[in-house]
Amino acid sequence: MWVEPLGPSAQVFSKFEAPKRRRLSKSSEFPSPTPSPSSDAWIDIHPSSGPVTPWSWSTLSSPREYRTITSGFSPVMDADEPSPTDIDMCISGAVIPQPQGYISHLSTHETHYLQYHMEQGSRLLANLESEDNPLRSILIPRAMSSPLLMKAVCAVSALHLANRSHGFGAHNAAVNYYSGTLNGLRSALGKCSTEVFPDDALLAVGLLCKYEIVRGSVKQWVVHLNALQRLIVSRGGFASMDRDAAEFLRGLFVYAYQMARISNHNRITSADICVDSNIGIPKLDIYIGYTEELLELCARIAELPSLKNDTLALRLTVASMYVFCSLPSFNLFHPTNPPRNESLLVWSHTSTPYIIPQGTSPATLTRLQLVAECFRDAGFTYLHSIMERISRDHPDTTLMSPSTDLPPQPPFSTHDWLPLISTPKQLAVHRCLARVETFPLDDHCEYSALTFPLFISGCESENVADRDVVLGSLGKLQDNFGIGNVRRAKELLGILWARRDADAGLYGAVGVDRKKMHWLDIVEELGWELILA
Structure with missing residues (x-):
């Protein structure tokens, strides 16, 4: 793409005062900004009866002169053409890219957002940085030959730039690229009866999930995730795809899907893909x-409420971290079917061997390990959280065993399950937050995965001082x-804390027993599709 590929830490972005914005002419690439995607802006995986014309794909730019420089190509632009800087800047002091290259079949805007993705977005929108980052090594080459994927990449890139610079122009561009991606996907779906849904279109659907996470959506992203699952199934699973694309989409899907089960168990559909x-x-x-x-263990914890009517299964599951709800006829007493070991307790980052991507530094791996330890603490905290909600909602019910050979079981109280969890909740919270306080939380992207551990710690901490650490x-x-989803997590914590403080003020002083407000109560009350990925 460039004479010399730009590394993720290339210093090509600088702070400067914004020039006066010029009004865009009617012939500009982008039409008037469309409204932000609403709750009905998703992929319909059932082809419509009529074809859908894709929103303007990459227009071929007129030939321009360019000169070779050290870091790539620099176009000689017409004086009347609005530069990406004019379009994307609305406040001074923001970090904005200076276009370093020109590619003949891409518009100025596409080159601009593709370069931002190359140099900044691809590094900050992952939980692991390496030379082999697929957000660059896979997406960019494919996008160069796929107008649909290019629109999806530019949508995510422009939105991320808008989040970091508060640029209205970048936000409007993101909405337009998003709309163009949706229309292109509908057109591709219309051809599914005669053609195989292509890998590049699947990658574009995956980027729509990513777009909603970056935007901080609480309505659309589950629909995109469910659509991605059904489309992969219709293709024959990951095995039917190019290996590089399959590995990238598998990681994105597994991560988003497991996080969806943790915070939106009732909204996400069961995965039909291996x-x-x-x-x-x-x-x-x-x-x-x-x-x-x-992540798998936490997703299994989310299924524990389905066992609330079977005390014995619930007790064994909590002790072993193995969910039997998918096996209703399973003989819990059979000697050849003992429960698993305490998985959270014995987990280690060395449990599973991995191929380390090229260019991954030892310091990066250390950060990944520390983040994973925070996830283990979060797993203990999450287990306590779910069990407390079960006990709160079913405090004095005599439970029946699913087996007709067993007598009715006694109520399952806090005193029954609490000793089964090896790590007390407040110890797990303290350990997680104490570890986070030692992190610089700079722009090393491994730290971006800490949203869930911080969120669940904030929900379950009984120490008001911890709120400052979490926020x-x-x-x-x-x-x-x-x-953007980090902002949503902060908003929900604010609502939760305010409700709990109000309840404590109204009922604590007079000794009235009141159910403790749970964070899932707030999620359900708001109707949010909370995403913590």
């Missing part, structure tokens, strides 16, 4: 890192990585 790609030792994924087993840390993540 996430095991049967490719031997897996590569350390840019989203999952060392946390795949921990301060989430604020650093929001400022350094520009991902």
Whole structure:
């Protein structure tokens, strides 16, 4: 693409005062900004009866002169053409890219946002940085030959730039690229009866999920995730795809899907695709890192309420971290079917071997390990959280065993399950937050994965002073990585804390027993599709 590929830390962005913005002419590439996507802006995987014309794809720019410079190509632009800087800047002092290159078949805007993705977005929108970052090595070459994927990449890139610079022009461009991606996907779906849904279109759907996470959506992203799952199934699973694309989409899907089960268990559909790609030792994924087993355990914890009517199964499951709800006829007493070991207690980042991506430094791996340890603490905290909600909602019910050979079981109180969890809740919270306080929380992207551990710690901490640590840390993540879902996590914590404080003031003094407000109560009350990925 450039004479010399620009590394992720290339210093080509600088602070400067914004020039006076010029009004765009009617012939500008972008039409008038469309409204932000609403709750009905999603992919309909059922083809419509009529064809859908894609919103203006990459227009071929007129030939321009260019000169070779050290870092790439620099176009000689017409004086009347609005530069990306004019379009994207609305306040001074923001970090804005200076276009360094020109590619003949891309518009100025596409070159601008593609370069931002190359140099900044691809590094900050992953949980692992390496020379082999697929957000660059896979997406960019494919986008160069796929107008649909280019629109999806530019949508995510422009939105991320808007989050970090508060640029209205970049935000409007993101909305337009998003709309163009949706229209292009509808057109591609219309051809599914005669053609195989292509890998590049699947990658574009995956980027729509990513777009909603970056935007901080609470309505659309589950629809995109469910659509991605059904489309992969219709293709024959990951095994039917190009290996590089399959590995990238598998990591993105597993990460988002497991996080969806944790915070939106009632909204996400069951996965029908096999996430095991049967490719031997897996590569350390840019989203999952060392946390795949921990994410699976937390997702299983989310299913514990389905066992609330079977005390014995619930007790064994809490002790073993193995969910039997998918096996209703399972003989819990059979000697050949003992429960698993305490998975959270014995977990180690070395439990599963991984292929380390090229160019991954030892310091990066250390950060990944520390983040994974925070996820383990979060797993203990989450387990306590779910069990407390079960006990709160079903405090004095005599439970019946699913087996007709067993007598009715006694109520399952806090005193029954609390000793089964090896790590007390407040110890797990303290350990997680104490570890986070030792992190610089700078722009090393491994830290961007800490949203869930910080959120669940803030929800379950009984120490009011911890709120400052949680909010301060989430604020650093929001400022350094520009991902909108962090803002949503902070908003929900604010609502939760306010409700709990109000309840404590109204009922605590007079000794009235009141159910403790749970964070899932707030999620359900708001109707949010909360995403903590």
